[in-house]
Amino acid sequence: MSHAKPDLTVDIVLLTLIEGRLHVALSPRESEPAKGKWALVGGTIHPNVDSDSTEAALRVVREKLDIAPRHMEQVFTEANGHRTPSGWSASIVHLALHDPKSLTETVERHAMQLFDAEDGGAHLPKGLAFDHKLLINKVVQLLTVKANYSTIVGHFLAEPFTLAEFQSAYEAVLDVVINPANFRQKILKRDTDLLEPMDMVHSFGRPARGYRLIRHLEYFDRVLVEGTRAAA
Amino acid sequence: MSHAKPDLTVDIVLLTLIEGRLHVALSPRESEPAKGKWALVGGTIHPNVDSDSTEAALRVVREKLDIAPRHMEQVFTEANGHRTPSGWSASIVHLALHDPKSLTETVERHAMQLFDAEDGGAHLPKGLAFDHKLLINKVVQLLTVKANYSTIVGHFLAEPFTLAEFQSAYEAVLDVVINPANFRQKILKRDTDLLEPMDMVHSFGRPARGYRLIRHLEYFDRVLVEGTRAAA
DNA sequence: ACAATAGTGTCTGTTAGACAGTATTCA
DNA sequence: TGAATACTGTCTAACAGACACTATTGT
Numbered sequence: 001m002s003h004a005k006p007d008l009t010v011d012i013v014l015l016t017l018i019e020g021r022l023h024v025a026l027s028p029r030e031s032e033p034a035k036g037k038w039a040l041v042g043g044t045i046h047p048n049v050d051s052d053s054t055e056a057a058l059r060v061v062r063e064k065l066d067i068a069p070r071h072m073e074q075v076f077t078e079a080n081g082h083r084t085p086s087g088w089s090a091s092i093v094h095l096a097l098h099d100p101k102s103l104t105e106t107v108e109r110h111a112m113q114l115f116d117a118e119d120g121g122a123h124l125p126k127g128l129a130f131d132h133k134l135l136i137n138k139v140v141q142l143l144t145v146k147a148n149y150s151t152i153v154g155h156f157l158a159e160p161f162t163l164a165e166f167q168s169a170y171e172a173v174l175d176v177v178i179n180p181a182n183f184r185q186k187i188l189k190r191d192t193d194l195l196e197p198m199d200m201v202h203s204f205g206r207p208a209r210g211y212r213l214i215r216h217l218e219y220f221d222r223v224l225v226e227g228t229r230a231a232a
Numbered sequence: 233m234s235h236a237k238p239d240l241t242v243d244i245v246l247l248t249l250i251e252g253r254l255h256v257a258l259s260p261r262e263s264e265p266a267k268g269k270w271a272l273v274g275g276t277i278h279p280n281v282d283s284d285s286t287e288a289a290l291r292v293v294r295e296k297l298d299i300a301p302r303h304m305e306q307v308f309t310e311a312n313g314h315r316t317p318s319g320w321s322a323s324i325v326h327l328a329l330h331d332p333k334s335l336t337e338t339v340e341r342h343a344m345q346l347f348d349a350e351d352g353g354a355h356l357p358k359g360l361a362f363d364h365k366l367l368i369n370k371v372v373q374l375l376t377v378k379a380n381y382s383t384i385v386g387h388f389l390a391e392p393f394t395l396a397e398f399q400s401a402y403e404a405v406l407d408v409v410i411n412p413a414n415f416r417q418k419i420l421k422r423d424t425d426l427l428e429p430m431d432m433v434h435s436f437g438r439p440a441r442g443y444r445l446i447r448h449l450e451y452f453d454r455v456l457v458e459g460t461r462a463a464a
Numbered sequence: 465a466c467a468a469t470a471g472t473g474t475c476t477g478t479t480a481g482a483c484a485g486t487a488t489t490c491a
Numbered sequence: 492t493g494a495a496t497a498c499t500g501t502c503t504a505a506c507a508g509a510c511a512c513t514a515t516t517g518t
Contacts, residue, residue: 181508181509181510182507182509185507186507202517206514
């Protein structure tokens with residue numbers, strides 16, 4: 001067994017929701033390989049610094065953007081002999097969500113950019129580093145499935161948020177149109193509460209009740225969405 | 233960065249269904265560390281042999297048991313500094329399913345054993361190697377969630393299987409009691425077929441239609457199960 | 465008063481779940 | 492013929508989805 005061990009890295013697909021579309025945070029690589037190309041937030045695991053891979057992912061985000069994302073979870077590991085020019089490597093890929101206002105400001109402060117991540121990566125810049133386009137596509141796909149069964153899209157919103165905002169997050173991620181009256185009933189009239197009431201939120205018209213998520217990451221027994229596929 | 237890279241391994245939680253309970257295939261470790269302790273099927277990735285981590289997992293199962301499991305998928309990666317005595321290491325953990333008849337024979341031929349993997353590992357042998365008890369518990373939990381939304385439990389059955397057998401697999405994994413008439417309708421009267429009819433299966437009483445899975449790994453829009461939690 | 469958004473009540477078609485009953489095999 | 496298992500039809504309560512309506516704010 002004299003072969004070099006594979007590299008072990010973490011990559012974070014950090015997403016937010018801007019004008020109803022998923023956007024991913026990318027930064028230009030500062031060193032070889034793939035210098036200058038747009039890349040995911042990521043880095044090598046430091047065994048003497050990181051106690052586990054989740055800590056490593058949080059450290060990398062903190063070093064790069066100086067924030068703790070509103071949600072982060074490990075989703076899969078991409079490990080093969082052809083994903084980087086230097087041979088075998090493994091990346092533990094994480095999905096992270098953050099609210100658009102905070103993330104936009106943060107990204108601008110750190111010479112990064114947000115790119116539309118939908119439509120299979122068609123709107124991403126050409127020539128992303130390594131297999132990052134593939135990683136983004138896989139994560140977006142996973143998020144879409146998970147959104148059907150959970151309140152995960154609530155992590156795109158700064159708390160307190162209104163039911164209308166919560167609904168819009170579902171509509172954006174799932175690409176459907178939801179009836180507000182039925183959405184309200186389905187979310188609020190449950191045996192076990194998903195949301196906790198907070199202060200009122202004022203904007204136009206009648207003020208709305210603000211809510212925040214309780215019970216993160218729980219799976220529903222049904223799909224949450226009514227709805228008619230959104231028109232093109 | 234002169235630190236040693238973490239070890240990169242694959243571990244396979246190979247499960248089957250015996251007398252209505254999930255069982256995991258374990259083998260006694262033949263070398264240090266943890267020599268003699270019961271351990272998951274697993275091994276180090278060989279960069280010059282394995283093209284990717286899935287290939288590595290299949291190779292390890294083939295070398296150890298000489299079979300290709302009826303189902304295998306990557307589920308998560310456990311990576312931290314305290315899971316093995318030798319320091320930082322990462323294991324890409326896979327869930328594999330196989331039918332009980334074939335797996336029982338295979339396991340006996342290779343000095344391995346099947347252990348009841350339910351109840352949080354309470355029936356596993358004491359002192360499993362490394363963090364393998366934790367890995368088993370996490371995988372069993374994931375399988376249970378996934379069973380609600382998919383036909384994954386069908387991979388415990390040799391084809392062709394009957395609807396009664398298919399139903400029993402759900403009942404065992406989800407620990408519920410299902411009404412056969414309703415189960416039949418729910419599975420067969422769908423817009424998109426889940427099962428393909430095959431030859432009849434004869435045992436006692438009236439022969440039953442045999443089926444095999446089509447459309448693997450697809451998510452339903454609802455939980456598949458009716459049902460009353462099974463009595464203790 | 466009006467525009468704008470929040471929130472409620474009620475109807476209807478669909479379906480999950482319960483259950484009674486029929487069909488086909490083997491001994 | 493009876494035991495055992497496979498399969499079908501139908502009823503009912505629950506609920507998803509549609510929609511009309513009322514409520515509360517700012518201008």
